[in-house]
Amino acid sequence: MFGTAVRQLGYAWSMMSGRRFRLRDVNALADDMRVTLETFGSPGEGADDMLAGSDPELQEDLTRRRLRRTVRHAAAESPYYRRWFETNGVDPGSITPATLSTIPPTSKADLRGMPAAFVSDRARPVVLAHTTGTTGTPTMVWFSAYEIELMSSMSALALMLAGNLRSADLWANAISSRSIAQILTERAVTRTGAAFVHLGAVDPAVALDRLATPMHVPGKHPQITQLNVTASYLAALVQEAERGGWQAGDFGLSTIWSGGEVLTDALRVRAEHTFGAQVRDGYSMTEIAPVGGRVCADGHLHLPADQGLVEILDPVTLRPAEPGAVGTIVVTPYSTYRDTTLLLRYVTGDLVRVLRADEQPSCALAALPATSRVLGRVSPGGLTTRDVLDVLQAEHALPLPTRWSLEGSLLYVVAGKSDAGLLGRLEERAHGLPLDGIVLVETADDLPAPCRLRADLLELSFERGL
Incomplete structure (x- = not known):
């Protein structure tokens, strides 16, 4: 007990000071939590305080300190930001949350164009991660052993406390193997005592067979209980399950974790009916790790403030978005967690809507900053990805x-065949959206522009034995 208390104090000190964590403290806390759960079945009273929001005044002070350290690290160690601060004669120590806007936002193009310029001079890189590239050229981000170990252990704590992951669970990852999430999730899941299955982004029919087949693993549930997917791959699984006559009772899933793409309520409900499991929506991105968010029961995206400073900016002017307006998520990951690829005010391109004063959340996560769920991208006419998918799905x-x-x-939709009744229903549902019409086409080849989905990143060679 004394050792646990000391480790908790060390963890709290790092959280408060903004300095590097001692990995042995964070790892041991995760191990202590696992033992507690295996012994008593619950984490105990107050254990979830580590994931809750702190007092607003204290959080404001912590934000100032964490940001000041982060900016100083970036200005001293990153060639890209060192050049900017020297050229513009700005003192890194003068940057506060109120003056952060004097630093121009960092775009994806900046990072893609010269990824090495964002790597700290003092870094010890061990893993180069690529984004999937479904919305453009893949982005490269380096990670150190410290970052990977820290984020994995903290994720393990979150999965046990907020995700109810237990050592008897079987977790399957059905995402692209090139993602840093593959490494982080495997380490986090196995630290909880649960078993990890590299399912991969395989043919949906193969995935369903594996999800339904008993594993016969000692000390674990008979079938896979946890599934990690992107929203479009989840949709592909639902379609294949419905076509193949699969029923919820064929599977042992309790939770499906969806991320990386817009998840609609329609798809979530349909998947929950198909698999008999709760579908949980979240937000994360390789470039801004470990900053991420959870979607609450009321449909708000909550982005904790302890791992990075999050701004919601107008996508055109890059000035703070007004309440009720759509803005893009801009993140400065704190140097407490990031010591390799350093980013200040990174523009993710993911859109959300700023909540109005009369719609502030009252859910269990109300202490954490919140926005609408991710809206995706926006068309020149103001139509978001979620607008379209809400209608179609x-x-x-x-x-x-x-x-x-x-x-x-004009909205072109792959329908498989012409159907006047279907077109009429879609037009009715789309009433009020800035559209001149809907055109049904037979295949994706008939679309005027490619529709890139993460569900298309299949790793078929795994199944062919190549």
């Missing part, structure tokens, strides 16, 4: 995963 006659594209204000 409410119609079960359309094939999954949903494929569409815009040409001006």
Whole structure:
């Protein structure tokens, strides 16, 4: 007990000071939590305080200190930011949350164009991660052993406390193997005592067979209980399950974790019915790790303030978005967690809507900053990805995963065949959106522009034995 208390104090000191964590403290805390759960079945009273929001005044002070350290590290160690501060004659020590806007936002193009310029001079890189590149050229981000170990152990704590992951669970990852999430999730899951299955982004029919097949692993549930997917791959699994006559009772899933793409309520409900499991929506991104968010029961995205400073900026002017307006998520990951690829005010391109004063959350996560769920990207006419998917995925006659594209204000949708009744229902549901019409096409090749989905990143060679 004394050792646990000391480790908790060390963890709290790092959280308060903004200095590097002692990995042995964080690792041991995760191990202590695992033992507690295996012994008593619950984490105990107050254990979830580590994941809760702190007092607003204290949080404001912590934000100032963490940001000051982060900016100083970036200005001293990163060639990109060192050049900017020297050229513009700005003292890194003068930057506060109120003056952070004097530093121009960092775009994806900046990072893609010269990734090495963002790597700290003092870094010890061990893993180069690539984004999937579904929305453009893949972005490269280096990570150190410290970052990987820290984020994995903290994720393990979160999975046990907020995700109810237990040592008897079987977790399957069905995401691209090139993602840093593959490494982090495997380490986090196995630290909880649960077993990890490299399912991979394989053919949906193969995935369903593996999800339904008993594993016969000592000390574990008979079948896979936890599944980690992207939203479009989840849609592909739902479609294949419905076509193949699979029932919820065929699976042992309790939780499906969805991220990386817009998840609609329609798809979530349909997946929960198909698999008999709760579908949980979240937000994360390789470039801004470990900053991420959870979607609460009320449909708000909560982005904790302890791992990075999050701004919601107008996507055009890059000035703070007003309440009720759509803005892009801009993140400065704190140097407490990041010591290799250093980023200040990184523009993710993911859109959310700023909550109005009359819609502030009252859920269990109300102490954490909140926005709307991720809206995706926006068209020149103001149509977001979520606007389109909310309309299309409410119609079960359309094939999954949903494929569409815009040409001006015309929405083209892959329907498989012409159907006047289907078109009429879609037009009715789309009433009020800035569209001049909907055009049904037979295949994705008939779309005026490619519809890129993470569900298309299949690793078929795994199944062919190549």
